[in-house]
Amino acid sequence: xxxxxxxxxxxxxxxxxxxxxxxxxxxxxxxxxxxxxxxxxxxxxxxxxxxxxxxxxxxxxxxxxxxxxxxxxxxxxxxxxxxxxxxxxxxxxxxxxxxxxxxxxxxxxxxxxxxxxxxxxxxxxxxxxxxxxxxxxxxxxxxxxxxxxxxxxxxxxxxxxxxxxxxxxxxxxxxxxxxxxxxxxxxxxxxxxxxxxxxxxxxxxxxxxxxxxxxxxxxxxxxxxxxx
Ligand code: ADP
Ligand code: ADP
Numbered sequence: 001x002x003x004x005x006x007x008x009x010x011x012x013x014x015x016x017x018x019x020x021x022x023x024x025x026x027x028x029x030x031x032x033x034x035x036x037x038x039x040x041x042x043x044x045x046x047x048x049x050x051x052x053x054x055x056x057x058x059x060x061x062x063x064x065x066x067x068x069x070x071x072x073x074x075x076x077x078x079x080x081x082x083x084x085x086x087x088x089x090x091x092x093x094x095x096x097x098x099x100x101x102x103x104x105x106x107x108x109x110x111x112x113x114x115x116x117x118x119x120x121x122x123x124x125x126x127x128x129x130x131x132x133x134x135x136x137x138x139x140x141x142x143x144x145x146x147x148x149x150x151x152x153x154x155x156x157x158x159x160x161x162x163x164x165x166x167x168x169x170x171x172x173x174x175x176x177x178x179x180x181x182x183x184x185x186x187x188x189x190x191x192x193x194x195x196x197x198x199x200x201x202x203x204x205x206x207x208x209x210x211x212x213x214x215x216x217x218x219x220x221x222x223x224x225x226x227x228x
Contacts, residue, residue: 002064003031003190004052004158009061011047021047023213024061029206031066034184034191034224036201039210045194046162048210052192053160054082066157084113087151087189091163093143095135101146102131105153112154121149124186125179141172145179152183159183161193165200177203177227203227 004027011022021044029035037045050056052063054070057078063070065085073081095104102118109115122128125145135143144164151159161180165173177200183189193204201207202225209217 002028003033003066004029004035004192005062005064006048006052007062009048009051009063010059011044011051011056012059021213022051022058022061025210025214027208027215027218029190029192031190032184032188033205034180034193034203035206035208036204037192037194037208037210037215038196038198038201043210044213045210049160049162049192049194052158053086053088054078083111084154085157087154087156087159089144089147089151089159089161089164089193091166093135093140093147093167095143095146095150097135100132100134101127101138101142101149104135104146105150108150109153114155115153116155118153121153122146124152124182125149139172140168141175144168144172144176148176148179148183152187152189155187157190159189159191161191163194163196165195165197173197173200174227181224181227200227 006025006027009022009025012018012020025048039045051058102122105118105121109118122131125148127142127145130138130142165176168176180191184191204224205221207219208215
């Protein structure tokens with residue numbers, strides 16, 4: 001089966017007057033692929049991503065990741081899933097400011113079951129020589145590379161990226177995309193990302209367009225365009 005299978009997913013917020021945010025969302029992504037979710041603000045992209053990442057729970061429908069159904073998990077199992085099997089990358093990096101690049105990666109490595117070597121991961125993102133720099137001493141592109149290193153050091157099967165290039169200029173964004181393509185190719189990590197940048201779509205295997213809480217269009221590319 002599919003590595004990621006989302007079927008009929010439903011989620012509403014609020015009590016009394018509830019607002020449906022996901023209205024029967026379907027999405028399937030194969031193992032070792034890069035998928036991207038495009039869609040207007042408020043269409044439910046982050047809500048879907050948070051449920052797939054085990055940060056939030058759905059009201060109905062199913063999410064299966066690598067053969068496991070998230071709704072079957074207890075709260076403890078969901079916490080374990082999100083800690084050990086999913087890497088997260090966000091728009092604003094979320095690095096710990098008073099830790100160096102190396103230490104930001106190390107703290108995650110220390111709580112992981114089978115971490116990669118911190119030095120190997122920093123080398124993979126091209127920051128071997130900046131290990132001892134603090135986040136404020138790094139450019140935006142470099143801070144996002146540290147965030148990607150931190151997300152992949154626990155060797156997650158799934159990497160979820162919410163607007164990973166949203167705070168970066170075009171050139172730096174392409175560098176981050178190239179890095180995600182390399183992570184996908186070298187580590188076999190399945191990647192699902194949200195972006196507003198439709199130019200990135202051709203650089204992925206599967207493009208999911210969301211509107212009003214549903215995936216309304218899917219496109220596949222056998223050969224994603226290299227970002228660099
Ligand atoms: P997108 O990522 O596509 O911009 P979101 O999933 O962030 O969309 O949000 C979809 C809708 O759900 C928005 O109208 C938003 O205001 C609402 N929403 C998201 N999270 C919450 C929450 N925790 N409580 C209430 N409403 C929320
Ligand atoms: P990128 O294209 O990767 O975003 P920049 O062109 O912004 O990089 O930065 C080039 C170099 O300047 C980098 O090696 C980075 O370490 C350094 N640099 C950028 N911002 C700062 C800063 N605020 N303090 C110290 N060094 C910085």
